[in-house]
Amino acid sequence: MPARTERGFALPLTLFVVVLITMLLAAAFVRAGADRRLGESDGDMVDALTIAQSGLAQYLEYYSRLNQRPADGDSVFFASIPPGGTATVTAHVLRMPTDTLDPIVYLVQSRGTRIDPAMGAAARARRVVTQFAEWRSGSLTPHAAFVAVTNVDLVDTTANRGRARGHTGSDGAGVLITVGADQSACGRPAIPDYDDNGMGSATRIRDLLEIDWIRITTEGYEADYTTLQDPRTWSSYFIDGDLTLDVDGSGLLVVTGVLTTTGASIVWDGVVIVGDSAVFGAGTTTINGMLYTGLDRGLIGQGPGPAIVDALTTTQVYYHGCNVDSAMTSVTGFAAIPNTWLDRWMAQ
Amino acid sequence: MSRGFTLVELLVAITVAAVLGVGLTRLMISDSRFVGRQDAMMDARQAARAAVTVLATDLRMVTGRGGILAAVPESVTVRVPAAFGLTCQRSADTVYAVLAPADPGRDTTQNGFGIAKLESGGYDFGLDPVDTVMVADTTMCAAVGVRLPPDGQLTQLLGARIGATRANSPTLSVGQIFFLYREMTYRFAPSVMVPGRVGLWYRAGDAPAVELAAPFDTTSRFAFLTGPGLSVSETPPGNLGDLRGLELRVTGMATQEVPGDDGPRRFSLTTRVGFANRSD
Numbered sequence: 356m357p358a359r360t361e362r363g364f365a366l367p368l369t370l371f372v373v374v375l376i377t378m379l380l381a382a383a384f385v386r387a388g389a390d391r392r393l394g395e396s397d398g399d400m401v402d403a404l405t406i407a408q409s410g411l412a413q414y415l416e417y418y419s420r421l422n423q424r425p426a427d428g429d430s431v432f433f434a435s436i437p438p439g440g441t442a443t444v445t446a447h448v449l450r451m452p453t454d455t456l457d458p459i460v461y462l463v464q465s466r467g468t469r470i471d472p473a474m475g476a477a478a479r480a481r482r483v484v485t486q487f488a489e490w491r492s493g494s495l496t497p498h499a500a501f502v503a504v505t506n507v508d509l510v511d512t513t514a515n516r517g518r519a520r521g522h523t524g525s526d527g528a529g530v531l532i533t534v535g536a537d538q539s540a541c542g543r544p545a546i547p548d549y550d551d552n553g554m555g556s557a558t559r560i561r562d563l564l565e566i567d568w569i570r571i572t573t574e575g576y577e578a579d580y581t582t583l584q585d586p587r588t589w590s591s592y593f594i595d596g597d598l599t600l601d602v603d604g605s606g607l608l609v610v611t612g613v614l615t616t617t618g619a620s621i622v623w624d625g626v627v628i629v630g631d632s633a634v635f636g637a638g639t640t641t642i643n644g645m646l647y648t649g650l651d652r653g654l655i656g657q658g659p660g661p662a663i664v665d666a667l668t669t670t671q672v673y674y675h676g677c678n679v680d681s682a683m684t685s686v687t688g689f690a691a692i693p694n695t696w697l698d699r700w701m702a703q
Numbered sequence: 704m705s706r707g708f709t710l711v712e713l714l715v716a717i718t719v720a721a722v723l724g725v726g727l728t729r730l731m732i733s734d735s736r737f738v739g740r741q742d743a744m745m746d747a748r749q750a751a752r753a754a755v756t757v758l759a760t761d762l763r764m765v766t767g768r769g770g771i772l773a774a775v776p777e778s779v780t781v782r783v784p785a786a787f788g789l790t791c792q793r794s795a796d797t798v799y800a801v802l803a804p805a806d807p808g809r810d811t812t813q814n815g816f817g818i819a820k821l822e823s824g825g826y827d828f829g830l831d832p833v834d835t836v837m838v839a840d841t842t843m844c845a846a847v848g849v850r851l852p853p854d855g856q857l858t859q860l861l862g863a864r865i866g867a868t869r870a871n872s873p874t875l876s877v878g879q880i881f882f883l884y885r886e887m888t889y890r891f892a893p894s895v896m897v898p899g900r901v902g903l904w905y906r907a908g909d910a911p912a913v914e915l916a917a918p919f920d921t922t923s924r925f926a927f928l929t930g931p932g933l934s935v936s937e938t939p940p941g942n943l944g945d946l947r948g949l950e951l952r953v954t955g956m957a958t959q960e961v962p963g964d965d966g967p968r969r970f971s972l973t974t975r976v977g978f979a980n981r982s983d
Contacts, residue, residue, distance in 0.1 A: 372727055376734065383738045390745040397752050427850075449789050449801065450878055451848040457878070460789060462803050462852045485803055487787065487880060573876075694825065694980040695880060697787055698764055699806040 399469045399480035402438050404698070407467025407484045409433075410442025414463060415488060418689040424459060424490035425689070440469045446488070457567055458489035460692070487695035491686045495566075495626065497645060500674035504649040568650040572611050572630060579606075579685060589625065591685040597631075607682040611651065616640045624675070625682030635670040642671070644678040736963055743957030747970035751955030753916040754903045754923075758889060758951050759976045767981025768825045771946050774939040776924040778890035779949065782817060782828070784882040784980070788858065790875045791844035797861060798875050799843055802883075804854040815908060816883035818860070820875055825981075826882075833883065834861040847877055888912075891923045897958055920954035920969055928975060948977035 410433045418425055427448040436442055443466045450460040462485060469480040578593035586592075586604030597612035605624040608614075614629045616637040625644045627633075630651030708716070761783045765771065773780040786805035790798050814834040819826040836859040841851050851857055860875075875881060885907050894902030900918030927936045928948035935950055950973065957968040 368723075376730070379731070379734045379738060383734075383741055386738070386745060387741055390741075390748065393749065393752070397756065400756075447852040448850055449803070449852060450850070452878065460878075460880070462855075464804070485787070487803075692821070692880065694766055694821065695787055695882075696764065696979045697784060697803070697805070698760055698979075699804065 396480065400482060403440065403467045403469040403480040403482035405438065406436045406440040406442050406469060407465045407482045409436050410444050410467055411463060411465035411484060411486055414444040414465065415689065415691055422688060425461065439471060440467060442467045458491045461488040461490065463488045483699040485697045485699060487692040488690060489692050490689045495645065495679065495683060497674060497679065501646045501672040566650065568630065572651065576609055578609065589681050589685055606685055624678045626679055635668055638668060640668065640670045643673050643675040644682060645674060646672045736961060739961040740968060743959060743961050743968035744970060746957040747955040747968050749955070750916050750919060751953045751970050751972040754953045755951055755972050755974050757915060759974055761887060762949055762976045763979050765978045765980065766826050767947060767978040768944040769828050770978065771943040772886065774925065774927065774943055774946065776937065778888060779925055780886060780888040782884040783887045784884050785816065787880065787882045789849055790877055790879045790881065791847050791849035793875060793877060797859060799838065800858050800860055801844055801849055801851055802856040802858050803852060817886060819882055819884060821880040835859070836861060891919060894918055900956060918956045918958060920956055923953050926950035926952060928977065933975065933977065947981060948975060950975050
């Protein structure tokens with residue numbers, strides 16, 4: 356008998372077993388590897404979303420802090436965002452309104468890319484989110500210290516009593532008044548002196564102002580406060596209705612109804628915009644900034660809404676460029692429009 | 704000369720072979736079960752992940768107030784935004800609008816969307832369906848300062864129901880931000896794909912329900928997040944407008960039971976999803 360036939364079957368059997376076990380384990384490893392990759396892929400997608408969201412937040416915060424608005428098509432690349440990736444954020448103007456108080460609407464898109472530096476620059480996952488944002492310019496073109504879209508009704512025109520400084524006293528539609536201390540500091544140009552009435556129709560004044568009052572009253576105006584709180588903090592106030600002003604204040608005050616001042620002396624630094632009448636009932640009402648009255652009735656055509664300078668009172672409206680700037684700063688800025696976030700997770 | 708094997712040699716050989724065979728068999732059975740368990744666990748994990756991925760993506764965009772139509776631990780019905788837009792012209796019963804780029808997976812050319820307009824405190828929802836028609840002429844939007852973003856679409860939103868002529872529908876003015884949505888119902892209910900188990904079903908509007916993933920354990924459900932601290936509750940609040948998010952408690956199951964195990968393998972995945980479009 357040849358020797359090789361006496362070697363037995365131990366070696367082939369061992370080899371068979373080893374190959375079999377190796378194949379089983381290899382199959383298990385392949386499956387486990389696929390499962391691990393699926394798990395990592397899920398994790399990478401979540402990370403990419405976090406990175407995109409982080410890039411979006413950084414972009415908004417950056418322009419908010421600068422207090423500047425992005426150019427149309429602006430693109431910013433954030434090179435390193437935890438947990439490991441990059442974000443490219445772009446902003447496009449969706450709406451460029453003509454109304455100076457209306458915001459410019461942007462569409463901001465952030466593309467987050469998850470990268471594992473140990474594995475090169477190849478993207479492991481991408482995620483895109485979009486967010487509407489707005490830039491509130493808060494700029495008002497100063498036409499006059501006191502703009503009464505309809506007219507000014509002087510109850511008492513005796514000297515130093517019941518008079519609007521600079522106003523001659525005769526009524527007429529469309530009153531622009533700027534006389535006296537014209538403090539055009541803060542880079543503001545000087546505005547011309549007006550001591551006039553009957554500057555034209557309410558329509559002409561409306562076109563001058565570029566304030567979409569109908570939109571403000573029908574859709575509301577997002578101010579810091581809807582009641583008169585902390586009135587010395589250069590905030591913005593939107594009072595939907597009438598307001599009796601009996602404290603000094605500063606900032607942007609928008610009153611849709613009638614504004615009545617009362618007390619011995621009331622001083623408001625900033626901008627006051629009144630939809631209906633302004634009744635100056637305080638002993639002395641002083642506005643250092645700009646004042647608009649009669650916007651509601653003047654624009655909607657419901658008849659006159661006069662600014663009433665009550666008897667035995669003094670009303671002084673001074674144009675003050677610095678105060679106008681400070682007041683409008685409260686509504687100036689770049690920020691996300693709440694509740695307009697969209698996940699575009701299938702976009703690459 | 705070949706003398707063959709003795710009885711003792713044969714007995715020893717058989718004994719050794721038996722020992723080796725038993726050991727090998729046990730090893731292979733053990734390995735097979737290990738592989739089977741891994742497969743089962745992968746099945747369970749994949750079911751759970753699939754459910755959470757889909758649910759989280761849709762639920763994250765819900766607006767909260769007005770965005771939740773119904774909620775119980777086994778099921779939620781929500782309004783899921785498909786695309787946001789900005790109106791640029793309105794006639795009696797038609798609105799022209801620019802749609803921001805939408806997710807490629809959401810076809811904004813289909814009909815029967817719901818519509819919601821942005822207000823300062825949240826959204827007002829329309830009651831009737833809206834049809835969309837793509838438009839090429841952008842001049843009407845340019846006239847009011849509305850621009851078409853890259854990959855955006857100019858769209859005609861059809862239906863008097865979104866105009867001022869229908870008392871029960873929101874009025875869209877020019878420059879109004881809005882979104883188109885689908886009403887989606889997600890429900891953990893008996894599975895058809897894996898009979899005897901639970902599946903995750905979804906239904907868009909009045910369309911037939913579709914089974915999205917399966918199988919799941921019967922404990923899979925929604926929990927409810929309320930309050931500024933996102934407190935977890937097993938039951939929905941009385942006022943669904945108070946919901947600020949959902950907790951997804953998903954337990955995926957293996958399709959097959961591994962021999963020797965006392966039931967299918969399970970994989971639990973719990974994820975909290977806050978409503979990103981509820982800022983209050």
